[in-house]
Amino acid sequence: MRNVSENTPTKVIKYKWKVQKDDCNRFVPRPWPDVELDGNTIAHIRCSNSYSINKAKTGNHSPLSLYVAIENYKENSTWCWRKIKGEFKTIKEAKNGFASFVKNNPNIFDFHTKKD
DSSP states (O other): OOOOOTTSOOOOOOOEEEOOOOOOOTTSOOOOOEEEETTEEEEEEEOSSOOOHHHHHHTOSOOBEEEEEEEEGGGTTEEEEEEOSSOBSSHHHHHHHHHHHHHHOTTTTGGGSOOO
């Protein structure tokens, strides 16, 4: 991860949580919410249970894991999925965990927005 100087101004990352539409394809489970930045998925929630609004609202599901796309310096600046430490009981907890991760790593997603 990149080091950020204490004199660096606070960076605001404008990301958006999204839930995919239910396409009624019962052979493919509906994925849990993910996070988009400039049209790229930069994080997503995983759970051993398939997603449903009812499960999400009631908390009637297995623990949630949060994965973020980070730069992989060993592979020519490509990206890879990394699990954030811990598990979450609710989507709100996972969202707060992601917000905390972004706050503590303000430049982590710079490679998603690099211009060629």
